Amino acid sequence: xxxxxxGGSTGxxxxxxxxxxxxxxxxxxxxxxxxxxxxxxxxxxxxxxxxTVSGGVGNSVIIKAVxxxxxxxxxNNAQIIGQAYNLEPAGASFNPPxxxxxxxxxxxxxxxxxxKDMFIAWWDxxxxxxxxLKDCKVDExxxxxTGSVEHFTMFAxxxxxxxxxxxxxxxxxxxxxxxxxxxSVTITAKATNTGGRAGTLAVILKxxxxxxxxxxxxxxxxxxxxxRFTVIKDIPATYNIDVNGLTGxxxxxxxxxxxxxxxxxxxxxxxxxxxxxxxxxxxxxPESVPGQELEPAPQxxxxxxxxxxLLGMSVVAGMVxxxxxxxxxxxxRRT
Numbered sequence: 001x002x003x004x005x006x007g008g009s010t011g012x013x014x015x016x017x018x019x020x021x022x023x024x025x026x027x028x029x030x031x032x033x034x035x036x037x038x039x040x041x042x043x044x045x046x047x048x049x050x051x052t053v054s055g056g057v058g059n060s061v062i063i064k065a066v067x068x069x070x071x072x073x074x075x076n077n078a079q080i081i082g083q084a085y086n087l088e089p090a091g092a093s094f095n096p097p098x099x100x101x102x103x104x105x106x107x108x109x110x111x112x113x114x115x116k117d118m119f120i121a122w123w124d125x126x127x128x129x130x131x132x133l134k135d136c137k138v139d140e141x142x143x144x145x146t147g148s149v150e151h152f153t154m155f156a157x158x159x160x161x162x163x164x165x166x167x168x169x170x171x172x173x174x175x176x177x178x179x180x181x182x183x184s185v186t187i188t189a190k191a192t193n194t195g196g197r198a199g200t201l202a203v204i205l206k207x208x209x210x211x212x213x214x215x216x217x218x219x220x221x222x223x224x225x226x227x228r229f230t231v232i233k234d235i236p237a238t239y240n241i242d243v244n245g246l247t248g249x250x251x252x253x254x255x256x257x258x259x260x261x262x263x264x265x266x267x268x269x270x271x272x273x274x275x276x277x278x279x280x281x282x283x284x285x286p287e288s289v290p291g292q293e294l295e296p297a298p299q300x301x302x303x304x305x306x307x308x309x310l311l312g313m314s315v316v317a318g319m320v321x322x323x324x325x326x327x328x329x330x331x332x333r334r335t
């Protein structure tokens with residue numbers, strides 16, 4: 001492990017000479033480390049890494065602390081933790097990357113800063129902005145932040161002070177609200193991250209107070225996503241739903257069955273007399289001759305029913321008339 005002052009350099013930020021760890025082509029033949037004077041920054045050069053500069057092969061590095069307040073301003077909703085550091089020589093590059101570790105004092109973190117939200121960033125001179133390293137890892141036990149570095153420039157540890165992720169769920173939709181058993185209902189809701197950082201939200205669908213399904217959505221600051229659920233129920237009932245506090249309902253009805261129509265009863269035809277069984281042969285229809293009208297078939301004579309009432313009246317009238325005649329004859333004989 002080499003610290004500031006290695007290689008015979010003098011001054012507050014001396015160079016660390018790495019020649020004895022490298023071959024003539026600039027490739028490290030064993031792991032090597034370099035520390036800043038205040039021991040807050042450590043560089044690890046893994047075996048097999050090639051160290052080059054614009055003029056050829058590199059052999060030494062300088063880790064120079066930037067005076068507090070002289071570093072470029074931190075991004076919006078962020079704050080530089082501790083000091084920034086310039087790494088030299090300018091134009092140095094490493095393939096594969098080396099490892100850079102910043103140490104920090106957790107007791108000196110600004111109010112509202114959280115260790116898990118810290119990262120190492122490098123200063124992009126051409127675009128005047130801080131660029132976070134992509135693979136930063138925070139060790140809250142060791143109080144360190146580590147990332148991979150491919151080139152030298154100014155570096156600093158930065159804490160994201162943006163408001164944490166905050167979510168709003170709105171626009172609940174239930175379609176359709178009435179179905180038959182076995183048919184599907186689609187339930188949607190819109191999730192929005194109203195906070196200042198990315199975060200993950202659990203969107204939970206409850207039916208009649210019981211959790212039915214849960215979906216996780218990860219949203220960046222200010223972004224939205226529509227979450228969709230599909231539900232099928234086989235029991236006719238009214239189902240009350242709840243999606244993260246938003247409520248609604250849908251109705252499931254029984255599948256309608258075909259209407260019952262009884263077969264109409266056909267009255268039985270009276271049986272013909274046994275002496276006159278019906279003919280099994282079809283009746284022969286007369287052939288029609290073109291131009292000749294067919295005469296209607298003769299109809300049997302209509303037999304009027306016998307009037308027994310009239311007969312009774314005739315008998316009574318005869319008896320009355322006979323009585324009158326007898327009476328007249330009797331009177332004549334007496335006279």
